[in-house]
Amino acid sequence: MIRYWPSDLPQRVLADSFSEGLADGRLRTAMETGHAKSRRRFSSTPKPVAAGFKVSLDEKARLERFWLEEIAGGSLPFLIPDQTGDGVALLAAGGLQLLDDQGRPLINTAWWLVLAGDSPPAFTTRNRGISYTATFPLMVLP
Numbered sequence: 001m002i003r004y005w006p007s008d009l010p011q012r013v014l015a016d017s018f019s020e021g022l023a024d025g026r027l028r029t030a031m032e033t034g035h036a037k038s039r040r041r042f043s044s045t046p047k048p049v050a051a052g053f054k055v056s057l058d059e060k061a062r063l064e065r066f067w068l069e070e071i072a073g074g075s076l077p078f079l080i081p082d083q084t085g086d087g088v089a090l091l092a093a094g095g096l097q098l099l100d101d102q103g104r105p106l107i108n109t110a111w112w113l114v115l116a117g118d119s120p121p122a123f124t125t126r127n128r129g130i131s132y133t134a135t136f137p138l139m140v141l142p
Contacts, residue, residue, distance in 0.1 A: 002113070003070050005080035009062055010053045013083050017052025017135055020084065023142070046139035048117065049083070053134045060123060060132050067121060074116030077141065082110035114138045 005011070025042035055063060071078050081087070090098045090106040098106040117137025124133045 003066075003076065003078040005078060006062060006066050006070075009059055009066070010055065011081050013051045014054055014133065017050065017133065018083065019050040021048040023047045044142040046115070046141050049112075049114075049138045049140055051083070051136060051138055054126065055123075055132050055134050057129065057131075060134065063121060063134055067116075071116065074120055077113055077115050079111045080114055080138070082112050085110040112138075113141045115141060 023045040025040055025045040026038050027041035029037045029039075031037055053059075053063075067074055070076075085108055088108045090108055092098055100106060115138070117139055119137060121134045121136040124135070125131075126133055
């Protein structure tokens with residue numbers, strides 16, 4: 001069973017700690033002379049994402065429990081809201097917001113299936129232990 005990012009943790013990353021890279025499935029081979037040779041090794045590779053969340057002391061404990069118990073120390077995949085597409089209003093070709101039959105905006109719902117990156121969450125204190133920034137790398141699976 002695939003776990004979901006806990007609803008009692010922040011659902012959006014901090015803007016200043018977010019970065020998203022492109023998936024890199026290349027294989028580079030050094031040549032005896034000249035430039036290295038590059039070719040495609042994999043057609044489907046994970047996309048690296050750096051994420052940081054502002055968490056309270058209670059949320060820090062919840063994130064630690066999620067990491068240790070629910071995703072087995074970061075070894076199991078989990079679903080987290082897509083940080084670039086979830087919650088975005090859908091627009092028509094002319095840029096007008098699409099509405100349902102009751103006049104409410106249509107909002108995109110999107111998820112990322114991710115694995116933890118190379119390091120576990122690191123916590124930096126923000127207000128002398130009242131709140132923290134939890135940062136860790138993620139790999140968005142294709």
